Amino acid sequence: MLYKSRDEITQDYDVIIIGSGLAGMTAANILGRNSHKVLLLESHNKLGGFATWFFRDDRKHVFDVSLHGFPAGMIKTCRKYWSRDIADSIVQLKDVRFVNPQFSVQTDFTKEHYSKVLCDHFKIPAETVEAFFTHLASMNFYDNSSETNRDLFGKFFPERNDVVRFLMEPITYANGSTLEDPAITYGIVFSNFMSKGVFTFKGGTDYLISKMRDELLKNNVDIKMQARVEKILVENGVTTGVVLNGKEIKAKTVLSNGNIKSTVLNLVGEENFSSDFVQKAKDIRLNSSSCQVYMGLKEGVRIPHIGDLIFTSSHPVYEPERLLDLKVSSRTFSVYYPEDTRPQVENGRVAIVSSTNCRYEDWKNLSPEEYQKEKEFMIEETLKGLENFLPSIRDQIEIIEAATPLTVERYTLHPKGTSFGTKFEGLEVSMNLHKELPGLFHAGSVGIIMSGWLGAANYGVIQANAIESYLLTKASHV
Numbered sequence: 071m072l073y074k075s076r077d078e079i080t081q082d083y084d085v086i087i088i089g090s091g092l093a094g095m096t097a098a099n100i101l102g103r104n105s106h107k108v109l110l111l112e113s114h115n116k117l118g119g120f121a122t123w124f125f126r127d128d129r130k131h132v133f134d135v136s137l138h139g140f141p142a143g144m145i146k147t148c149r150k151y152w153s154r155d156i157a158d159s160i161v162q163l164k165d166v167r168f169v170n171p172q173f174s175v176q177t178d179f180t181k182e183h184y185s186k187v188l189c190d191h192f193k194i195p196a197e198t199v200e201a202f203f204t205h206l207a208s209m210n211f212y213d214n215s216s217e218t219n220r221d222l223f224g225k226f227f228p229e230r231n232d233v234v235r236f237l238m239e240p241i242t243y244a245n246g247s248t249l250e251d252p253a254i255t256y257g258i259v260f261s262n263f264m265s266k267g268v269f270t271f272k273g274g275t276d277y278l279i280s281k282m283r284d285e286l287l288k289n290n291v292d293i294k295m296q297a298r299v300e301k302i303l304v305e306n307g308v309t310t311g312v313v314l315n316g317k318e319i320k321a322k323t324v325l326s327n328g329n330i331k332s333t334v335l336n337l338v339g340e341e342n343f344s345s346d347f348v349q350k351a352k353d354i355r356l357n358s359s360s361c362q363v364y365m366g367l368k369e370g371v372r373i374p375h376i377g378d379l380i381f382t383s384s385h386p387v388y389e390p391e392r393l394l395d396l397k398v399s400s401r402t403f404s405v406y407y408p409e410d411t412r413p414q415v416e417n418g419r420v421a422i423v424s425s426t427n428c429r430y431e432d433w434k435n436l437s438p439e440e441y442q443k444e445k446e447f448m449i450e451e452t453l454k455g456l457e458n459f460l461p462s463i464r465d466q467i468e469i470i471e472a473a474t475p476l477t478v479e480r481y482t483l484h485p486k487g488t489s490f491g492t493k494f495e496g497l498e499v500s501m502n503l504h505k506e507l508p509g510l511f512h513a514g515s516v517g518i519i520m521s522g523w524l525g526a527a528n529y530g531v532i533q534a535n536a537i538e539s540y541l542l543t544k545a546s547h548v
């Protein structure tokens with residue numbers, strides 16, 4: 071059932087899920103489908119978390135916030151844990167472009183085409199390319215290797231900043247990875263994309279989330295939105311439910327889809343964990359954040375096909391740190407051609423979204439006037455960048471606005487507006503949560519690997535299985 075915002079919840083549950091991001095919703099769907107009594111609580115007035123969208127100007131314009139591209143694995147995940155209908159709406163983005171002072175390349179983002187470009191354009195010997203991909207495929211999460219991305223690229227492509235840019239820049243854009251991050255995180259994410267390319271959801275995020283909501287309700291998941299959980303309850307060292315609007319709701323298990331640091335340090339509280347575990351949670355580094363410029367075109371305006379995803383920069387070389395600068399010259403354009411993205415919408419408008427990585431502190435520390443000025447600067451720089459592909463774009467735009475890490479923080483409750491959760495060390499804390507505090511689980515963007523649409527959804531699957539095992543063991547002890 072769908073609770074109204076004023077409804078009081080008086081029943082107990084097997085599982086309470088805090089947060090309806092892709093991890094929380096996927097776990098809810100599996101557990102509901104398997105006949106567990108599930109309550110999904112979402113602070114926002116819509117489901118989806120970062121998988122979200124917004125309308126402007128009486129719904130004439132619709133913007134997807136995080137639907138830029140995900141790996142093919144999402145098809146299998148959706149078919150198995152959601153529905154065939156949802157899986158069948160996932161389609162490939164075939165036209166990914168790089169335009170920067172070092173190279174200009176058009177690709178379908180597959181291993182085959184990447185290998186060809188590495189050999190033909192960058193003149194890397196075929197054996198080296200093959201050895202690189204073989205090395206990525208052999209990487210094992212459990213190896214505990216200390217190899218960093220810098221080591222990895224240094225080994226295969228020494229002194230080739232252009233090649234590193236081609237291989238690494240899209241992943242840096244996607245999840246904020248740097249050359250100092252563990253190579254395993256790059257290996258997993260990049261290999262996921264390279265298996266078949268980049269995919270999107272035909273119909274738009276709103277369409278996807280409405281289908282997911284229907285599926286959750288069909289599987290008897292109770293849902294309440296505008297329901298911000300204040301506390302996770304702990305009695306005698308075991309999780310027993312949550313506090314919502316000052317009232318306790320009891321449950322055998324709780325799965326938090328909120329940020330892992332906030333879950334441990336705020337929702338539960340330090341006093342319920344060992345000091346060693348608390349320290350590990352405090353030491354988790356958050357990932358960087360991002361800015362977006364959303365542009366909606368006038369009614370009836372159509373543009374030439376300039377690509378689906380365009381990684382563009384005027385910066386001479388690849389420098390991951392510079393990608394975070396306030397005065398950045400590198401950005402990704404996602405172009406949403408209405409006939410492809412939302413064929414179900416009549417007279418859809420073209421939407422273009424520009425994304426840049428950035429640091430929360432750079433925006434947080436600005437005065438209101440400076441903040442406004444920086445936003446205007448960002449919009450102007452974005453337009454200049456876009457004019458390289460679409461010279462008349464200024465006249466064609468009807469609506470344009472910018473979002474910053476502060477916008478992300480306000481809407482999703484993620485500390486410092488982190489768009490991709492935490493660095494690698496967050497995964498260990500997240501996975502060990504239920505060992506420290508029985509009955510409490512976490513699923514959501516952590517460790518780089520478990521973030522993004524596919525990573526988050528798959529982590530929801532992993533944690534749903536862990537919850538089922540816990541419930542089974544608990545039942546056998548009664």
Ligand SMILES: Cc1cc2nc3c(=O)[nH]c(=O)nc-3n(C[C@H](O)[C@H](O)[C@H](O)COP(=O)(O)OP(=O)(O)OC[C@H]3O[C@@H](n4cnc5c(N)ncnc54)[C@H](O)[C@@H]3O)c2cc1C
Nearest residue numbers: 089091092093113119120136138139299328489515522523
């Ligand atoms: C601008 C941007 C672009 C992105 N682009 C892509 C992309 O192209 N491809 C891709 O794969 N990924 C992309 N991502 C990342 C991807 O969207 C996320 O990694 C993924 O959606 C996160 O899912 P999650 O399960 O971790 O939960 P989240 O999306 O983080 O959702 C958590 C939910 O929990 C709720 N919540 C938190 N605390 C509470 C509480 N106390 N009570 C109730 N509810 C609470 C929040 O309101 C939120 O709805 C992008 C992210 C951003 C920000």
